[in-house]
Amino acid sequence: MKQEIIEKLPYSKPFLFVDELISINENGVIGTFTFKDDLEFYKGHFKEKPITPGVILTEVMAQIGLVCLGIYLLNNQLSQNNSIALTSTNIDFLKPVLPNEKVVVISEKIYFRFGKLKCKVIMKNENEEVVCRGEIAGICV
């Protein structure tokens, strides 16, 4: 089931940011991703000082916390005919994430109504510290 969801994600390398789903149910999802040090964006963010960009952290939170959960809630009905769109993000970034760090994303459904899914999402590092948190919403059209 969890592997099926990852296979149904509409992303591929270099923009797939989900390694593993630890748990998923109708109220939320927990998943992981490891930022390998050969990821392309580290070459430029920043020059000589690689730190994971906030937009990428947001993307990781959205792919695990919103899209994986959305596919589950849609009962795997996400097909070629419909597409998904991010509609809002409100994230606080608390700590930097460096190359080779593994993060855990924990997402809790706030609501899934009229095709819109909104979640409270937090990301933790391997020391169990919260690196970013906030709310993300998207729609299936």
Add this chain to the structure above:
Amino acid sequence: MNKEETITKLKEIIKPYINNVEAFENLTEATDFIVDLNINSANLIDIMLDLEDAFVIDIENQDMEKMLDVKAALEIIEIKLANK
């Protein structure tokens, strides 16, 4: 609750999501949420959820599909309140 009170409450709810102040200030029953107020469709869903809380009603998918302007929204709110 009379119609004016309902409109006042509706205006309070939609205010955070509007992108056309002039159209909002001159709001009439013919005002279209998306076309006139430039509310995006994702926020229209937030409005529906806020309406549910404010009026203590349940809005179904088919209701939402119809609630594209002020007139339709008022009608549906009125029916829901009457059936409570």
